[in-house]
Amino acid sequence: xxxxxxxxxxxxxxxxxLMLIVAIALSLLTTWLTMQYLKFKEQSIEAEISERSRQQRxxxxxxxxxxxxxxxxxxxxxxxxxxxxxxxxxxxxxxxxVGQFEAMKGQALIRAVEKGKPLRRADVREVFADFSGTLxxxxxxxxxxxxxxxxxxxxxxxxxxxxxxxxxxxxxxGNNNQAxxxxxxxxxxxxxxxxxxxxxxxxxxxxxxxxxSYSNFTLEVTPTQAARLALATELGKIRxxxxxxxxxxxxxxxxxxxxxxxxxxxxxxxxxxxxxxRGTTASTGYIEYIIGxxxxxxxxxxxxxxxxxxxxxxxxxxxxxxxxxxxAAASVAAAPTAVPDNLTQLLKLSLGNNPATAKPSK
Numbered sequence: 001x002x003x004x005x006x007x008x009x010x011x012x013x014x015x016x017x018l019m020l021i022v023a024i025a026l027s028l029l030t031t032w033l034t035m036q037y038l039k040f041k042e043q044s045i046e047a048e049i050s051e052r053s054r055q056q057r058x059x060x061x062x063x064x065x066x067x068x069x070x071x072x073x074x075x076x077x078x079x080x081x082x083x084x085x086x087x088x089x090x091x092x093x094x095x096x097x098v099g100q101f102e103a104m105k106g107q108a109l110i111r112a113v114e115k116g117k118p119l120r121r122a123d124v125r126e127v128f129a130d131f132s133g134t135l136x137x138x139x140x141x142x143x144x145x146x147x148x149x150x151x152x153x154x155x156x157x158x159x160x161x162x163x164x165x166x167x168x169x170x171x172x173x174g175n176n177n178q179a180x181x182x183x184x185x186x187x188x189x190x191x192x193x194x195x196x197x198x199x200x201x202x203x204x205x206x207x208x209x210x211x212x213s214y215s216n217f218t219l220e221v222t223p224t225q226a227a228r229l230a231l232a233t234e235l236g237k238i239r240x241x242x243x244x245x246x247x248x249x250x251x252x253x254x255x256x257x258x259x260x261x262x263x264x265x266x267x268x269x270x271x272x273x274x275x276x277x278r279g280t281t282a283s284t285g286y287i288e289y290i291i292g293x294x295x296x297x298x299x300x301x302x303x304x305x306x307x308x309x310x311x312x313x314x315x316x317x318x319x320x321x322x323x324x325x326x327x328a329a330a331s332v333a334a335a336p337t338a339v340p341d342n343l344t345q346l347l348k349l350s351l352g353n354n355p356a357t358a359k360p361s362k
Contacts, residue, residue, distance in 0.1 A: 060085040062098040063118040074109045076101075076124060086118060094121040131196070140226050141190055143218045144238055151192070152242045154213050158196055160189045161245050162217075164229070165253075167237040182253035183232060184225055186243070191218035 065084045074080060083098045096104055096119045107124040135141055148154060156162065164184040169177065190196065193214030217240065221229060232238060 059088045061088050061091065063091060064096045064098060064101050064104075065116050065118055066113050067115065069115045070109055070113050072109050072111050076104055076107055076109070076119075081119065084116070084118070091118055092120055095119070096121060096124075131191075134190070134196070135220070138222065139220050140223055141218050142221050142226050142229055143216050144229065144233060145216050146240065147215070148213075150238070150240055151214070151217070152240070154192075156189060156192060156217070156240070156242055158189055158191050159245070161186050161243050161247075162189060162219075162240040163187070163243055164232075165239045165241060166232045166235065167239060168235060177258065179255055179257035180239075181255050183228060184221075185250065185253075186248070187225070188220040189217055190220050192216075 062083045062085050064081045066080060067082050068080070070080060081101070104119075104121075104124060109123055110125050111123060113119060113123055131141070163182065164187055166181045166183055168179045168181060193216060195214065219229070229238075
């Protein structure tokens with residue numbers, strides 16, 4: 001049996017071309033790996049920059065923005081608006097968020113809005129056939145006349161809250177029978193004149209804003225409040241007092257009339273006069289007699305009686321109150337007969353030392 005040998009072809013390999021091919025392959029692999037690394041690094045840097053930017057801006061919220069500038073009267077729907085994330089610190093309290101948009105759909109713009117700027121509730125209004133459609137269930141609208149003083153110089157706006165006070169005048173001459181009775185608080189102003197929307201804050205200081213004036217309010221009240229308000233307008237004058245819209249605290253107002261008003265003035269005058277008399281006693285050597293058992297700055301009457309002659313009116317280094325007490329004690333010790341024993345002697349002594357009140361001797 002003959003053995004057959006397989007002869008291998010004698011192929012000569014050029015080492016130079018082999019090295020060139022290997023070098024090209026390695027360079028292509030290196031290029032691909034470098035591009036993959038750069039792409040990964042780019043994505044990492046973009047993510048880091050985005051995270052830093054988000055941290056610097058703070059928390060964001062998705063708001064509704066127009067996809068193009070819209071004129072007044074356009075109805076809101078998904079075709080004219082889009083969602084946009086903005087920092088929470090950059091929006092107004094009444095900015096319409098994505099979560100609130102469903103409740104705003106179908107409402108109409110009451111002024112022009114610009115593309116990309118967040119929509120606000122003040123920009124839209126629900127479409128009604130007339131003003132009555134804006135009233136909530138159980139509420140009524142009632143108009144009262146006002147003037148420049150009663151309208152806080154025409155600075156009250158629709159949406160503000162006011163407290164109402166009634167000025168009553170009883171039958172009689174003069175103003176001593178007048179009384180002020182607070183009877184409604186936290187009443188919402190629906191309209192000033194025929195204006196039913198609040199001014200844009202950007203126009204608060206404009207000349208057009210300052211020229212606006214009106215002669216009546218339309219208030220949102222319940223049926224019971226409407227009856228009370230109708231009666232109040234017949235009984236006297238209504239005064240509106242503006243309050244902060246965020247102030248929801250209920251305050252118990254007291255009725256103010258001429259009598260307790262004058263009594264407050266008299267009490268203040270008594271306190272001032274008593275303070276002056278005490279200062280005079282400490283500096284000029286008077287003894288203060290308090291009638292009634294114990295001191296009461298507002299109500300207890302007091303009589304200042306000059307100290308007997310010859311007594312010292314001051315002690316070196318002592319306070320004014322201490323000097324007055326020391327002078328009174330010295331008066332009692334040195335001249336006991338000069339100190340009155342009862343109220344009658346006290347009044348006689350006080351009148352006798354006061355030329356203006358002393359009676360002429362017969």
